[in-house]
Amino acid sequence: MPVFWIFVIITGLAAAGYVLGRGRALASAGGDQRNLHSLPSYYGSNAAIFTFVPAFLILLIWLVLQPIFISLTVQANIPDSVVPEGSTIGLVMSDVRRLADGLDTAVSQGVITDDYARSVRVDLTDIRARLGEAGVALGSNLTSEIMIAAQRFRSMTNTGNLIKTIVVLLIALGGLGYALSRTQKDFRARNTVEATVRVLLIVAASIAILTTIGIVLSLIFNTIEFFFLYPIGDFFGSLTWSPSFGGGSDLGVWPLLWGTLYISVIALLVAVPIGLFSAIYLSEYASPAVRSVAKPMLEVLAGIPTIVYGLFALLTVGPMLVDAFGDDGYLGLGWMQGGTAVMTAGLVMGIMLIPFVSSLSDDIINAVPQAMRDGSLGLGATHSETVRQVILPAALPGIVGAVLLAASRAIGETMIVVLGAGAAARISANPFDAMTTITAKIVSQLTGDADFASPEVLVAFALGMTLFVITLGLNVFALYIVRKYREQYE
Template identity: 70%
Template sequence: MPVVWLILIVLVLAVLGFIAGRMRVTTAGGARPHSLPNYYGWNVAMKVMVPAFLALVIWLLVQPFVVDGKVTGMIDEAAIPEGSTLGLVMSDVRRVADGLDLAVSRGLMTADSASSIRTESTDVRDLLANAGVALGSNVSPQVLEAAQAYRGMNHTGNLWMTVVVLALALGGLAWAVRETTLEFRARNAVEGGVRILLLAAASIAILTTIGIVLSLIGNTVRFFDLYSVSKFFGSFTWSPSFGGGSELGIWPLLWGTFYISIIALIVAVPIGLFAAVYLSEYASPRMRAWAKPLLEVLAGIPTIVYGLFALLTVGPLLLTVFGRDGLGWMQAGTAVMTAGVVMGIMLIPFVSSLSDDIINAVPQSLRDGSYGLGATHSETIKQVILPAALPGIVGAILLAASRAIGETMIVVMGAGAAARLSLNPFDAMTTVTAKIVSQLTGDADFASPEALVAFALGMTLFVMTLGLNIFALYIVRKYREQYD
C-alpha cells in the first residue's frame, strides 16, 4: 500500500477515535467526567496516531539500509565491471528494480514474470525502455537477479509495514476507547503526551547535529586513511589531481573563507547596526513601517541573484576604479573584494533586523532612568541601550558570520576559483564551501582522496563554526551577567 494512503487511513482512524472518545463520555449518564469531552477525544486520537506514525517513520528509515545491505552482499566482486564501483552497480540495481515495477504497473508484464524473467530469455533493456527506463548498457544476469531480490524485499517490507502500522493504529483505537470512562484522567494523559511531543521537537536540533557529524565522520576517516593528516593541515598548497600527486592543503581555502567573511562583516555590521539604531530610536512609526520591510527584502533575494550582481555589476565597477585604468591594483572583476562587498550587502538585513528587535527589547525603564539623570538621547544610546543589547547584537553578528562562512554561490561567481594565500583583497580566491561543491561535481570516484576530501573539508568547517558558536556563547553569558 502506498505510504500516502497509509497515512490517510491512520488519520481517518484518528478522527473516528476522537469522535468515539468524545461521544463515549457525553452520552454516558451518571457522575460528571473528570476532564472536558475534547480531552477524551484527543486521548484516543493520540493513541491511534503516535504509535502508528512512529512505527511508520522508523520503518521507512530502517528498511532501505537493511535491503541495501542484503542486496549488496549478493553482488560478487567479480560482477563489478572494470572501472566501476559497487555504488554504481547498486544504482543500476535500483534503476532496474524501479523499471520492473513500472513495467508491471503499465501492464507490460505480470508480477510473477517480473520475478522470474531472465536475461537469456528476453532483452531486459528493451523491455525497460518500453516502460520508460533508459539504461546505458545491457543488464547483466547478476544485476537483474539483484534487482529482483531488491524488488521482492521492498515489496515484502512494505506489506509488513502496512500490517504493523494498521495493527498499531487499530490496537491504539481499541485500547483508548476501552479506557475512556468518566473516571479516566484524560486531561493528564493528553498533557503528558503533548509534553513528550514538545520534548521530541526540542531534541530535533540535537539529533540533527548528531546526524550531520556521523554522516561526515565515516568518509573523513576514509580520507585520512588515504591522505596524511599532517599534509592536509601542514601544506599551504591546494592542487588536486586525479592522475596522482595531489596536494590537498586546507590553509589556502580557510584563508579565502575568512578573508571574504571578514570583508563581508566589515560591510554588513556597521551599516546593519546603524540602520537598527535609526529604526528603533530615531525613525518615526510611519518611516519604520515601510523602511524595515523594505530593508528585509534583501534577505529574500536568492544568492544566485547576488552572484550575478557581483559578476555583472560590482566586479566591473571595482575593476573600473582599482583596475589597470584606475589604481592598477585589480586584474579581473572576480576578486575577494567583489565577493566580500556583495556578501556584506546580503548580510545587512540579518544584522539590522535582529539588532533592531534586540534594541527594542531593552526595558524602557533603563531609558527613563538615563533621561532622569540628565543624559541626552545619543548618550543614552551609547551608554545604556547598546551595552544592554550587546549580547543580542553579538548573536546577530554571529548569525551573519555563520551565514558568510557557509555561502557558496556568491563566492563561485564573484571571487573566482583560485586557492591561494594572499593579502591582496583584489586577488581571486576561493573558499571551503566552493571547493566542496567542485570536488563532488561530476563523475567523481568516491574511493579517491580527491573526492573524499570534500567530507574532510566539511568536517573541518563544522568544527570551526562550532568553536565560533561556543566562543560567542561565552561572550554573551559574560556580558549578560552585568544586566540581570
C-alpha cells in the same frame, strides 16, 4: 499500498477514534459530562492518540529500516565477479535499484507483465528494449546477475510493503480497540493525554539535538576515513590546494581557509557598520512613519535568493570594480585583472548580511528598558550620549550575537563566492585577486561521479569539519562575551 494512503487511513481511523472515544465516555456517564473525570474531548483525544501515534511511528521506522535491510540482503548475494574493475559494489547496487524501479514502471504502464518481470529466463536485449519503451534508461553493464538481483530486490520490496501495510493497519486498529476498552467515566483521560503530549514535545525538542549529533558524527567518521588515506600533517601543513582524481593530489586547507576568512572579513566590514547604524537610526531617531517604510524595505534584502546576489556580483559589481581598479580603469591603478575577486564577493555578501545585523540589532536595542533611557536623560545626558553610553553597552551582548550570526552566514555562503570570487585557491593579500572558499570547494569535490572512497572526495568532509570547528569557536566566543557583559546589567 502507497505510503500516502496508509497515512490517510490511519488518520481517518484516528478521527473515528476521537468521535467513538468521546461518545463512549459520555454514554458511560449517562450523557452528563459532569460525571466524567475529564472533559469529553480528552477521551476522544486519548483514543485518537493511541490509534495514530503507534502506527505512525512504526510506519516511519519501517520506511527507514526496510530499504537498508533489503539492500544489504541483496548485496550479500551478488558475487564479486559482477563488480567491474574500477567500480564499487555501491555503483552495482545503484544499477540494481534502477532496474528494479524500471521493472515496476514498465509493469504499471502495461509494457510488460508482472510474470515477465519475475521470469528467470528473460532475454537481456529484449528487456532493455521493453524498458526503453517505458522511458527507463539502463546502464551499459546489464548482466544476468544484475537482473536476478533486481528481481530479488523488487520481490522483497513488494513483500515488505504488503507486510508494512498489514502491520501498520493492525497496530492502528489494535490501538483504537485498546483505547476504547479503557474509556469509561472514571478513566483519567486528561492525565494520559497530557503525559503523551509532554512526551511528544520532548521528542520534538530532541530532534534538533539528535540531528546535530548525526551531522557531527557523519563528519567525524568521514574525516577520520579521509585521514587514513591522506596524512593529517599534509592537510594542515601544506599551502597548496591541487586535487587530482588521477592521483598525486596536494590537499592543503590553508588557501581555502584564507579565502573564506578574507571574504568574510570584508563582508562584515561592510555589513556591521551599515547594519548597526541603520538599527540605531530606526530604533532611536526615525519617526514611526519613516520606520514603517524603511524597516520592511531593508528586510527585503534578506528575502533575495543568494543566486541573485551572485549574478549581481558577476554582472554588475565585478565590472564596476574592473572599471575602477583594472588596467584600463579610470583610477589607473591596475590592481584588478578580472571581475571575479575577493572584493567583489565581499562587497555583495556584505550587502546580503545587512538585514541580519540591522534587524537583530534593532530588536535588541528596542528591548533595552525605557527606564535606562529616562534615567540617562534625567541626569542631563543628550540623546546621542544616551545612545552611545547607555543603550549600546546594554544591548552589546545581543549585538555581538547578531554579528556572530552574520559571520556564520558569511562563512557558509557558496553561490556568491562561486560567481563573484572565482575558483582560484591561493594565499594573497590583494583583495582584488580571485580566490575561493571552503564551501565552494566542498561543492566542486562532491560534484560528478567521483568515487567516495578516494581522498579527493572525502576531503570535502574534512573541509566541512574544519568549518564546523570554526563556527563552534565563534559561538563559544560569543557566549563568553554575552555572559561577561550581561553580568554588568543584571
